[in-house]
Amino acid sequence: MNRTALRIAFVSILLSAVACNKKEDHSLGAFHIDIATVIPTGESGYRLLLDNGKQLWPVATDVYYLPSDDQRVFVNYTVLSGRQGNYDHYVKVNDIWNVLTKKIIGPATEHADSIGNDPIIINDAWIGNDYLNIDFLFNYGGVRPHAINLVTAPKPAASVPDTIELELRHNAFGSTSQRLYEGFVCFDLKPLQRADTDSVILALKAREGEETKRVDLVYRYNQMLVEARLTTPIPVVSSNEYY
Structure with missing residues (x-):
């Protein structure tokens, strides 16, 4: 180690x-x-x-x-x-x-070759200081770092107005490892701000095996948390193993 x-x-x-x-x-x-x-x-x-x-x-x-x-x-x-x-x-x-800090990319269809669609588990997700913080589990292994990205997704016809659809995507680059490791990533939300409202709803999705998990979050611009939080142990696997 x-x-x-x-x-x-x-x-x-x-x-x-x-x-x-x-x-x-x-x-x-x-x-x-x-x-x-x-x-x-x-x-x-x-x-x-x-x-x-x-x-x-x-x-x-x-x-x-x-x-x-x-x-x-x-x-x-x-x-x-x-x-x-x-x-x-x-x-x-x-x-x-x-901490791995990234921009949101999208739409998913334009980056299909690089973002992958391997399973990834959302342990926890919350917003603080205009960043989406995600604690996740992924089947780390192989000979190269895995790719973790957040991409914009098509909006379903029945979605709530002012909702932004997002997908957490994982590219394992062919790794067959089934051993789960914990990771942590932050995504900059400032580009999602709109001039006509002070908040938007984020529908965060991730493919967890054969099922898709959805987490709904309200992004209120420039709002700080009442209490800074760290709800999970800091991952043993560092961001050198994913990017």
């Missing part, structure tokens, strides 16, 4: 301890793990926007990280202060690693 996988597996074991550290604890021994959006500041600096709207300013770090625009990350951090200027907290970044 590579260093990234070992690190993530170790963090997964510690998630139960994280819940106990969610108070405003500024102890150097306390830590938090959250999903965040990276916002670069200057040549190599960055700030972090949590899905509950809080902004973190990394004033210390244990790891080198090169930021890029609109990259989603898991971040392990220690709170060093209360509110300072425009920031809710100054923090020390203990570890940070990128």
